[in-house]
Amino acid sequence: MESFGIYVHIPFCRRKCFYCDFPSYAGAESWMSRYREALCREIAAQGSRCLGTARTVYIGGGTPTALAADDLLAVICALCESFRLTGEEEFTVEANPGTVDAKLLERLREAGVNRLSFGVQSFSDALLSAIGRIHTAREAEDAVRMAQKAGFRVSLDLMYGLPGQALADLKDSVARAAALGIGHISIYGLAVEDGTPFACMEEAGRLHLPTDDECGDMYDYITAELPHLGYRRYEISNYAKAGEESRHNLAYWQDVPYIGLGAAAHSYWHGRRMENEKGLCRYIACIEAGLSAAREEAPCSRENHIEEFAFLALRTADGIDKKRFRGTFASDVHEVYGEVIALLQAAGLVEETAVSIRLTEQGMKFGNRVFEAFLLERDET
Numbered sequence: 001m002e003s004f005g006i007y008v009h010i011p012f013c014r015r016k017c018f019y020c021d022f023p024s025y026a027g028a029e030s031w032m033s034r035y036r037e038a039l040c041r042e043i044a045a046q047g048s049r050c051l052g053t054a055r056t057v058y059i060g061g062g063t064p065t066a067l068a069a070d071d072l073l074a075v076i077c078a079l080c081e082s083f084r085l086t087g088e089e090e091f092t093v094e095a096n097p098g099t100v101d102a103k104l105l106e107r108l109r110e111a112g113v114n115r116l117s118f119g120v121q122s123f124s125d126a127l128l129s130a131i132g133r134i135h136t137a138r139e140a141e142d143a144v145r146m147a148q149k150a151g152f153r154v155s156l157d158l159m160y161g162l163p164g165q166a167l168a169d170l171k172d173s174v175a176r177a178a179a180l181g182i183g184h185i186s187i188y189g190l191a192v193e194d195g196t197p198f199a200c201m202e203e204a205g206r207l208h209l210p211t212d213d214e215c216g217d218m219y220d221y222i223t224a225e226l227p228h229l230g231y232r233r234y235e236i237s238n239y240a241k242a243g244e245e246s247r248h249n250l251a252y253w254q255d256v257p258y259i260g261l262g263a264a265a266h267s268y269w270h271g272r273r274m275e276n277e278k279g280l281c282r283y284i285a286c287i288e289a290g291l292s293a294a295r296e297e298a299p300c301s302r303e304n305h306i307e308e309f310a311f312l313a314l315r316t317a318d319g320i321d322k323k324r325f326r327g328t329f330a331s332d333v334h335e336v337y338g339e340v341i342a343l344l345q346a347a348g349l350v351e352e353t354a355v356s357i358r359l360t361e362q363g364m365k366f367g368n369r370v371f372e373a374f375l376l377e378r379d380e381t
């Protein structure tokens with residue numbers, strides 16, 4: 001029986017951060033209990049069809065901890081009742097430091113959650129306010145300490161390239177994250193996405209971002225300092241102490257199947273990619289009408305599958321496992337990508353070991369150039 005991951009999407013936030021284009025709603029509290037009911041119904045229906053064992057569970061969003069504690073616990077309870085869980089799985093809940101207290105953490109721990117991923121983004125109060133976060137740096141530190149005390153493995157998200165951010169701010173945030181003794185740090189550069197308040201501000205000339213050179217200095221600092229502090233870079237944006245890697249995310253990058261539950265959640269199952277109804281009301285209406293909320297995305301051709309396999313594996317420090325590639329596609333990776341690999345090797349962007357093709361440090365920095373080269377040519381006729 002196959003093993004798989006479970007992703008559950010909670011599309012609510014207390015307030016939208018100014019950079020965020022994730023599918024989440026602020027001010028939609030009146031929908032929460034109907035959403036919880038629909039989600040639990042979908043969980044029960046999907047669980048009855050899955051015979052394998054879930055190795056990882058990840059409740060993300062949005063902000064799962066924006067739900068009332070009873071609603072969030074009901075979702076966890078539905079997962080435990082409907083899927084085969086052994087108690088050994090990595091069970092993560094994303095949390096906003098402004099939405100947790102000791103009582104909630106205790107209940108989550110008792111329910112089987114063993115890992116918390118906090119969106120912190122920065123330990124500068126001025127920057128937190130400039131990007132629309134609802135918490136302070138102090139609240140973030142308190143939340144992490146509370147989580148550690150309750151026995152969770154803890155991950156933090158940080159950001160760089162924020163408006164008004166200087167290298168000194170980033171250095172301070174990295175130092176304060178490491179000083180908390182957490183095992184995992186994800187760190188992302190700000191991208192201004194269409195439809196966000198930051199995109200409007202940019203258009204109006206009111207968004208003052210660090211220059212490319214300044215962002216480059218921040219990137220160089222992160223990639224040098226985190227390993228120095230004991231965090232291995234195991235994926236382009238993710239760093240972990242030994243054994244603290246996110247098993248759930250590693251499974252995504254290693255082509256492992258997963259089931260997505262909730263509005264806008266994606267699934268990858270028996271080689272098919274599905275996306276659940278994105279809109280909150282439409283998702284609820286589908287489930288309440290006894291219909292499936294899932295729609296199949298464009299069928300995944302062999303070329304699509306090879307490209308995705310390559311892109312996802314290349315994001316990781318281990319790179320493309322040559323044996324797994326052969327096992328999955330019945331072709332040697334050199335038969336498909338021999339020319340590309342040779343060119344990128346000559347440019348110093350990828351390297352080959354006995355077992356894998358992986359990005360060099362330069363390749364990690366210019367990942368998009370590498371991924372573009374791994375797109376396959378298609379016969380247009």
Ligand code: SF4
Pocket residue numbers: 012013015016017020021022024061062063096119
């Ligand atoms: S808390 Fe997370 S999901 Fe919610 S608006 Fe902010 S960044 Fe987006």
